[in-house]
Amino acid sequence: MPDHPETTSFLAPILIFCLSAVLAVPLFKRLGLGAVIGYLVAGAAIGPAGLRLFTDANGVRTVAEVGVVMLLFVIGLELKPSKLLAMRRDIFGLGTAQFLATGVVIAGAAMGLGASARGATLLGVALALSATAIALQILDERGTLQTPYGQRTFSVLLFQDMAVVPILALVPLLAPESSAPGGPDLWDGLRSTGVAMASIAAIVVAGLYLLNPLFRVLAWTGAREVMTAAALLVVLGAALLMEHAGMSMALGAFLAGLLLSESNFRHQLEADIEPFRGLLLGLFFMSVGMGMDAKVILAEAVPLLLAAVGVVALKIAVAYGLERWMCSARRDALRSAALLAPAGEFAFVLLPMAGALGILSPQESGLASALAALTMVIGPIVAKLIEVGIARREAAQPEPEFDPASFDGAHGSVLVIGFGRFGQIATQVLLADGVDVTVIDKDVDRIKAAGRFGFKVYYGDGARLDVLRASGAGQARVIAICVDDRQAALAITELVRENFPLAQVHARAYDRIHAIDLIKAGVDYQIRATLSSALEFGRETLVALGSAAERAEEVRLAVRERDEQRLALQQAEGKLRPADYSKVAPRLTPEPLVTPKAKSRALSAETQDVMDAPERAD
Known part of the structure; x- marks a missing residue:
């Protein structure tokens, strides 16, 4: 004692x-x-x-x-x-x-x-x-x-x-x-x-x-x-x-x-x-x-x-x-x-x-x-x-000079985090329909470039709770995470889910594993950055080969639905890594949505090495 x-x-x-x-x-x-x-x-x-x-x-x-x-x-x-x-x-x-x-x-x-x-x-x-x-x-x-x-x-x-x-x-x-x-x-x-x-x-x-x-x-x-x-x-x-x-x-x-x-x-x-x-x-x-x-x-x-x-x-x-x-x-x-x-x-x-x-x-x-x-x-x-x-x-001052570190007026119904190529295109869709959007990014050069076109982007790191609050996350109906860093996207998702539970969270996923991790973290909607563009590309290739536009669209939608089913199945089976990447778990094995009719053959020793190498999940 x-x-x-x-x-x-x-x-x-x-x-x-x-x-x-x-x-x-x-x-x-x-x-x-x-x-x-x-x-x-x-x-x-x-x-x-x-x-x-x-x-x-x-x-x-x-x-x-x-x-x-x-x-x-x-x-x-x-x-x-x-x-x-x-x-x-x-x-x-x-x-x-x-x-x-x-x-x-x-x-x-x-x-x-x-x-x-x-x-x-x-x-x-x-x-x-x-x-x-x-x-x-x-x-x-x-x-x-x-x-x-x-x-x-x-x-x-x-x-x-x-x-x-x-x-x-x-x-x-x-x-x-x-x-x-x-x-x-x-x-x-x-x-x-x-x-x-x-x-x-x-x-x-x-x-x-x-x-x-x-x-x-x-x-x-x-x-x-x-x-x-x-x-x-x-x-x-x-x-x-x-x-x-x-x-x-x-x-x-x-x-x-x-x-x-x-x-x-x-x-x-x-x-x-x-x-x-x-x-x-x-x-x-x-x-x-x-x-x-x-x-x-x-x-x-x-x-x-x-x-x-x-x-x-x-x-x-x-x-x-x-x-x-x-x-x-x-x-x-x-x-x-x-x-x-x-x-x-x-x-x-x-x-x-x-x-x-x-x-x-x-x-x-x-x-x-x-x-x-x-x-x-x-x-x-x-x-x-x-x-x-x-x-x-x-x-x-009636019209203060633009200061990217200030969040005055940042209270849009949609908060977009990340103004790279993905975020810019997504934001254009929202603005075209008259949606009030607030955009934050921590790349100063990107902010300056946006300013030259008359677009105001606020300076801020979306992984910081104080920045999210200052940029109006508490009032936003949707928080769109468009950053191109998978770790940052997961960290922001967890931060938003914990502190702003009423907002819907939409996120850009890097690949299939990242998509499952985002679902695990609680996003309401996620999409891989290359998925839609790749499906669109495949549909247009079918049309160029002579398929009817309607048939090509049906194929595109069928592949998209099969991908969603596969994603849900892999999530249900638990084949994922935790959202914080802090535990060891098996990686997903890439599997084709449609099995090819002919088996691939290597044309040289070099291509055989490439085929034998482990692939990344997309």
Whole structure:
């Protein structure tokens, strides 16, 4: 039997955290300030500066950083390597420029206020970094991570995470010789960099060759809790490996998520991680609020407040100028710059290290840490005020410029998800009969092309519940899933069926197996993209061979009916894979609807190899 006092001491902190979040977050969201401010204030209230229910803020933050790690893993799952490659200009161009320019400006301001060259340089580096958790949480609340400004903000944050290794290697070079008798060892820095590169290579190799087979074996067991344990193992293992290599834990988790972004198990992994991510991320923000040193802040309240406002203003001005230089729209540049304004979580590692190395005095290190914490409080408030100001200005304009990330007016009776070739033709049929249609797609080039023809397509990922709600899925009579990605179509179908049960769901199927999976997921109507066109093609070929049009149409309808009967039979026999592709089951064996009269013969060894190869079901 467990000791009751020990059990009580274990449960009490959890209850305090939960109660604080339950009281503060709804209140601050009601006030329009967002969940992040609610967590920060709740942390300050229960921490050393408030009720002193917790006195070890650093210990809490160490555990809570796992929330940031899981957030980056989920974001990695939502990206693909090809998309990340397309973002390289923003990651290495805008990311490098923002970090260097902001660091130089802050360092110059610090030297102007009397800081030493070494201390000013360290302050510039520490405060130039941005708070990944705060920015991504705000983007997630707004549902704008996939918008142009959301992607640019994420690119800058990703570059900063990758910059952690060289920063850690170079910081000892700023230490005075008195604090480092032997001088900084350059070889140690090079060795650390080599270890970091080897760790990245290990994660890449594991992601490419080990993780998918592992999840297939675990899925075969049918134990859901084991899949959850495996998901946590992958996330925390990658994070721990990166931490031992001297890099950001979040970067390791992001790489693991990125390598699993095209896996059949992506949606299952995201669902397993999501509850842990939300709770631990909230705990992280509360730990930041706890970490604010009340004595230091109260002793230097006015200078610190002015400095925090100045840092936030400088970072917004620099980031805004650079984003405008890289052709961002004014409003997008301002939104992104505001999200990059708070100092980053890494400042709480870098500033104490600077104090230990003698780059900053203990008092300067404490003041700088308090300054970083204050920017984390002021930054989200400024971002909220800027967003409100932009919203009011847009509302005051009679004809606002087209913004694909806005869903104003998106309340058609039919919601079409995906505006590729299939979706375009299906939409034309609806418009020809005067149906009110809302179309969403996440391909920016496709949206721009549609706009040139006077057709408005909203930007949005149909696999996100917040996007579906914003685009009017709750009012739509029919939700047409026309995406050309079978995994995405299944994920959207399950999301729609769970959250919008009154809407009819029509879906484009990739092949026969996909069609059965969609039926299993609960669609009201599905059709294979090639079925009708292939049947039409065959009918016209019969006519060209001399058959009467009526006879050719009868044959087409007979084959179509036979196909539907075969599909129903295969579904009833259970010859299908689960909709989430997470369990092993036999594939369908392709069978002809009409048996040919003559047996096929190979004309060469090569064609015999083709005939012997396994076929795909259509």
